[in-house]
Amino acid sequence: MSPAEGARHQRAARRLANLLEAAANAAGAGVDVIEAINVRHSDERLTIPDIAVVDRAAAGKDPTYFVP
16 A cells, blocks of 8 residues: 555645535536545556545445446
8 A cells, every 4th residue: 555645635635526526516416526445447456546436326335446
């Protein structure tokens, strides 16, 4: 596991997540904005993006990872 980014990066990521969440809600999009979630790729790599916009129904199942 890589060490966490610095405070400036963390603040920027949180602000971006807030903006994405507000825009998604205003548009009535059925998505959730989630921070630091596991994403499993078709080649079995696992990445952890700072922010992911995911289908709300999929997020509601509380998975341990998402598939793009």
